[in-house]
Amino acid sequence: MLEVNDLHKAYGHHHVLRGVSLAVQPGTIHGLIGANGAGKTTLLNCLYGLESDFSGTVRDTGSGRLVRETTGLVPYEPYFYPRITGREYVEFCLQARQRPVPDLRGWNEVLELPLDQYATEYSAGMKKKLALLAALVQDFAYLILDEPFNGLDLEANMLLKELLKRLRHRGTGILLTSHILGTLTEVADEATVLVGGLVQHRYQAAEFGTLEADLLAALHGEKLGQLHKLL
Numbered sequence: 520m521l522e523v524n525d526l527h528k529a530y531g532h533h534h535v536l537r538g539v540s541l542a543v544q545p546g547t548i549h550g551l552i553g554a555n556g557a558g559k560t561t562l563l564n565c566l567y568g569l570e571s572d573f574s575g576t577v578r579d580t581g582s583g584r585l586v587r588e589t590t591g592l593v594p595y596e597p598y599f600y601p602r603i604t605g606r607e608y609v610e611f612c613l614q615a616r617q618r619p620v621p622d623l624r625g626w627n628e629v630l631e632l633p634l635d636q637y638a639t640e641y642s643a644g645m646k647k648k649l650a651l652l653a654a655l656v657q658d659f660a661y662l663i664l665d666e667p668f669n670g671l672d673l674e675a676n677m678l679l680k681e682l683l684k685r686l687r688h689r690g691t692g693i694l695l696t697s698h699i700l701g702t703l704t705e706v707a708d709e710a711t712v713l714v715g716g717l718v719q720h721r722y723q724a725a726e727f728g729t730l731e732a733d734l735l736a737a738l739h740g741e742k743l744g745q746l747h748k749l750l
């Protein structure tokens with residue numbers, strides 16, 4: 520499993536993560552929930568090795584290999600070099616890991632990307648799908664997806680949910696963030712709520728019924744009181 524244990528991370532005097540622990544089991548989807556600035560992306564970056572100046576441990580307990588060797592990352596805003604086509608981007612990602620470039624046609628029948636156009640000219644949703652394609656063809660044991668539903672239209676959103684469920688069924692462990700609570704609870708098996716860099720609560724799927732009400736109370740308790748006076 521992917522394991523994060525007692526993770527602390529600060530930017531200068533700003534203590535962004537304050538002792539976060541969580542685990543992602545193979546064949547499960549783990550949702551990471553938190554307000555803007557709660558520390559979700561920082562946590563994913565530490566887990567993936569994009570940040571190194573932190574305390575605590577991150578590891579893939581099953582293989583003992585570095586997390587980034589067994590895990591694919593789809594970042595919040597994937598970066599694409601100028602004048603690189605979608606196809607060249609995928610090839611670049613594979614070659615960087617010394618992996619053979621497979622035939623992309625099968626996956627692209629599903630994702631329907633204009634692979635011979637420049638990636639910088641893609642729409643936001645297409646850019647997300649391209650980064651996803653580059654991760655999917657590498658058949659990772661784990662995937663870290665930062666806001667994967669962001670920018671996707673209704674059709675792509677439904678497709679991604681189905682795809683995630685199938686990956687889970689095949690044994691992939693998935694850690695994802697989403698501000699779209701309904702979408703996240705539809706696919707996730709468990710969820711961790713981060714508030715101010717601390718784990719505020721963990722939920723199993725059976726407890727998702729109370730998640731939204733709990734979040735409302737935790738994040739907007741005072742405003743709810745005022746709202747009740749008004750309405």
Ligand code: ATP
Nearest residue numbers: 530533535553554555556557558559560561562595
């Ligand atoms: P969002 O939902 O808006 O994406 P998040 O939960 O992913 O938010 P982070 O991006 O992890 O939050 O940011 C957590 C805090 O760390 C924020 O206060 C942010 O300003 C700060 N932060 C993030 N990256 C840096 C950085 N490179 N330098 C300084 N502060 C940073």
